[in-house]
Amino acid sequence: MHWINWAIVAVYLAVVVFDGLRRTRGTTNIEGYFLANRSLPWWAVGLSVMATQLSAVTLIGTTGQGATDGLRFVQFYFGLPIAMVILGVTIVPFLHGAKVYTAYEFLEKRFDAKTRSLTSFLFLLSRGMSCGTIIAAPSVVLSAIFGWDITWCVALIGIPTVIYTVLGGVQAVTWADVKQMFVIVGALVAIVVVLIMRMPVPLDNALEIAGATGRLRVFDFSFNLSETYTFWSGILGGTFLMLSYFGTDQSQVQRYLAAKSVDQARSSLLMSAYWKIPLQALILLIGVLVFLFYTFTPAPMLFNPQHSAQVQQKEPATFAALEARYSAAITQRGAAAREASTDIDNGADAATKSALLAFRSADSSVNVVRKDALAAAGRVTGEASKDVNYIIPRFVLDHLPLGFAGVFLAAVLAAAMSSIAAELNSLSTASVVDFYQRWFRKEGTDAHFLFVSKAATAMWGVFACVVAVYAANLGSLIEVVNRFGSFFYGSILGVFILAMIPRTRAFGAFVGLLSGMGAVAAVSFGVPTLSFLWHNVIGAVVVVVVGSVLSVGDRKLPTA
Known part of the structure; x- marks a missing residue:
């Protein structure tokens, strides 16, 4: 790759890290470090929420999926607007009004400490692994394309992210996300322009040719429980998944807890509801255009x-x-x-x-x-x-004009860093607030807890980088971990639904959570053909039903 492309990447990384250092000034307590003193404007929170979803897997993997499979993946997000509206009138006011640091802190106020701790532990387990795989995905591609050792690729992505996250907290993470969204969208638009200009036939003709292969088909109304990307799995299973992800996952909850008010928190979520599907469709369309480009220009037999x-x-x-x-x-x-x-x-x-x-x-x-x-x-x-993850990098390096490859690589790093930083910050928050403060040291100075928070961020950063190096040698682990997230999401969502149902009890919530996880495990291993999106529905329903029934029984027990 030309030195100008590397210069663009170096300048981008320097700006992000410098901004993280600059924003450390004035952060003297954990509320400032974790929640920016609840002072962020809605549009910055909204862009940060969107940036945390746009991992490098999205830029690299989703474009590749668009090239090989077309637009139907966008159905995965059809439940997002529904979920955002529901969250805006339910969990968001509950959590923002409770003045909590973590979503799971609210569960102790509503139920008890063991329900809070178990739910937070499940979050740490799944999100810690996920953070490692987010680093691993682009690292594997960079290693294959440039021939570098995987450890150096992990370091290139992980170290700058850990530095500005440790130093700046959520303030640095959020404002870096804002910049990164502009870099990402700018790179995507630039690639679309280049692809259209390089197309040897009129664009409408090219799209009709792509349509002949089914790549422009968006809707699949078949009700096939083993098929992941259908209209119904997106509307039903996708709604439950998005409700859990945006409503109970600390990496997302922490964003709108940092907003100035409940109304601004709602507005930040509605930004995702309005813009996520068009943005995802644009990313998939780039994949379709890359397929068309390689239809008229000889493509590698193997992209890796x-x-x-x-x-x-x-x-x-x-x-x-x-x-x-x-x-x-x-x-x-x-x-x-x-x-x-x-x-x-x-x-x-x-x-x-x-x-x-x-x-x-x-x-x-x-x-x-x-x-x-x-x-x-x-x-x-x-x-x-x-080799679906190698299609877009090969196109960028082989066919984009000078400088564009640097912009795209900066966008990949931006996407990876925004997701990693959000997860590191949320992992640190849950570790310190839900465990260190709750069980080990309830009282202490702001300076002490701020030090512990930064240490926890660094610890999770090292953990994620180690997982990334290990995951890079296990090609299927990324898919396994993605399914692993859905393994827990539905059950965790069920606990929060119980928290909003009057007269439910702590015993019912705790046993319901365990029952939901057991039901998902039974279905996951017993019915492997069932799409993982439905695991979210099963987990949530079982938790709510079991928790409600046991709460009724609990109310009938005599009190001492």
């Missing part, structure tokens, strides 16, 4: 350069045969695409339909060869051979 090199080295005959098949297949696909575009321009409906069918057949042939190549890569390397 390390896997490609190893297959060529260890099985040269196999690689040569695959390359010959692939070259013929992509040549045929490109010719079919150009013929289809010509027929579209001529307005020949019958000819266009025939040409699009021919293109779809040629595209299927390309996919068959790539599937065989990926199988060979998996056999040779002994690693997961899906």
